[in-house]
Amino acid sequence: GENVEQHPSTLSVQEGDSAVIKCTYSDSASNYFPWYKQELGKRPQLIIDIRSNVGEKKDQRIAVTLNKTAKHFSLHITETQPEDSAVYFCAASMADSWGKLQFGAGTQVVVTP
Amino acid sequence: NAGVTQTPKFQVLKTGQSMTLQCAQDMNHEYMSWYRQDPGMGLRLIHYSVGAGITDQGEVPNGYNVSRSTTEDFPLRLLSAAPSQTSVYFCASSYRTGANSEAFFGQGTRLTVV
Numbered sequence: 001g002e003n004v005e006q007h008p009s010t011l012s013v014q015e016g017d018s019a020v021i022k023c024t025y026s027d028s029a030s031n032y033f034p035w036y037k038q039e040l041g042k043r044p045q046l047i048i049d050i051r052s053n054v055g056e057k058k059d060q061r062i063a064v065t066l067n068k069t070a071k072h073f074s075l076h077i078t079e080t081q082p083e084d085s086a087v088y089f090c091a092a093s094m095a096d097s098w099g100k101l102q103f104g105a106g107t108q109v110v111v112t113p
Numbered sequence: 114n115a116g117v118t119q120t121p122k123f124q125v126l127k128t129g130q131s132m133t134l135q136c137a138q139d140m141n142h143e144y145m146s147w148y149r150q151d152p153g154m155g156l157r158l159i160h161y162s163v164g165a166g167i168t169d170q171g172e173v174p175n176g177y178n179v180s181r182s183t184t185e186d187f188p189l190r191l192l193s194a195a196p197s198q199t200s201v202y203f204c205a206s207s208y209r210t211g212a213n214s215e216a217f218f219g220q221g222t223r224l225t226v227v
Contacts (some may be wrong), residue, residue: 009153014192044218089155095200099144099216100161100171101156102158103148105153106155
């Protein structure tokens, strides 16, 4: 089955700096790659996703890039703010695997003022 | 819309007890799934359903049962609780489109088995 590895496990950044989280996946049949943000004690919430027919997607300060050949995708957060502090999870899903997500282990991001 | 609602929010069980975690969604989503979240391991899929009457196993199904008699409800049953089942449980739902789509999560159930 699919295996998703996520790095780093913790990331400390100064407010205003950029943060990058990287994930690799094992199954070339995966075609959907969402990123979820989970604040302490809260539910995971989707912040951005990308499909395999797209190489990059941006939404304000957040961007995701996908390299299908290398089977890795990354989350980029620019101009970080204290409210970006949370755990971020990458995930992968294969075509026709309706609602089945394989998650990475998560990255704890701490933004210090 | 309430979205995805889980009950209870917290539960303490004794080893060997059984219980049912409730999950309901009001978005008419076809897909529903249960994940458990353990420190350092992300979210792992327990069981999922692609529609009423259809369920299948995920990555860590042992010790859990599910059923889906209606589109709205997807309860998770712990047959005989074990300390290894201490975890935070999340129910999620998503709609069916031509491709995979966003999963909406419930607020979670924190379960402790002593």
